[in-house]
Amino acid sequence: MRLSRRSDYALRALFALASRYGEGPISIREIATKNDVPKKFLEQIMLELKSQGWVRSIPGRIGGFELAVAPDRLSMGQVVRFFDGILAPIGCVSSSDYEPCSQEPFCRFRRVLLDIRNFTTQLMDKATLASVLRGEPVRREEVFTAGDGI
Template identity: 60%
Template sequence: MKISKKTDYALRALFTLVDAYGKGPVSIRELAERNAVPKRFLEHIMLDLKAKGWVTSIPGARGGYQLAKPPEKITMGEIVRYFDGIIAPIECVSVSGYQACSQEAVCRFRRVFLDARNYVTLLMDRSTLADVARGAPVTGREVFSQGFIGGEGI
């Protein structure tokens, strides 16, 4: 699974708003700067987030964006599906993006992708923005753990 830049930028902005939840709006300029996102691209993303009811905008000099729902009511799965469509790693194990494959009746590796879809979907749908915000950032040590070294393309 690989998320798009749009999803990445949406999540960055949302987590900035989670940190500011209950403290007032955050300007589009500040959202863009704090998250290293091009402002014009972020403006479109914020309109999408607003259309879904996840954020609201406050006009004026002290205005900006804030969460429209508590962070406990928004999941990572919702965000990823909205911007990227499907979470499944291949189309033959997707519910909404299903595409038949000529090898389905005999394919054995498809099961691994189905298990991966089920695990990732469960994790994403259980992970609210509030839950994720309470966690610690991932360290380089975790990313390059010896258990995964040698698995090029990870």
């Protein structure tokens, strides 16, 4: 699975808002700057997040955006499905955007891809904004250390 840029930027914005939940609105300029997101693109994304009822806009000079839901009520899975549609690595193991394949009756590696879909879905749906914020950022050396994730 690879996140689209829309999902990536939406998650960045949502985590920025979740980190200051209950403290008032954050300007779109601040969200864009702190999260290295083009402001014009972020404006479109924020409108989509607002349409889902996940954020609300506060007008005025000290306005901006804030979460409209508690951080423990919104999961990464919900956000990625909204922007990208599916979490499956390929269409023949997607339940929501299934694409038939001529090799289905014989394909052995499809089982692994189905397991990946199921595991990814489980993790993404458990990963609420609140639970992820309680975790630590990934250190660079973790990315290049052999382990269960390789």
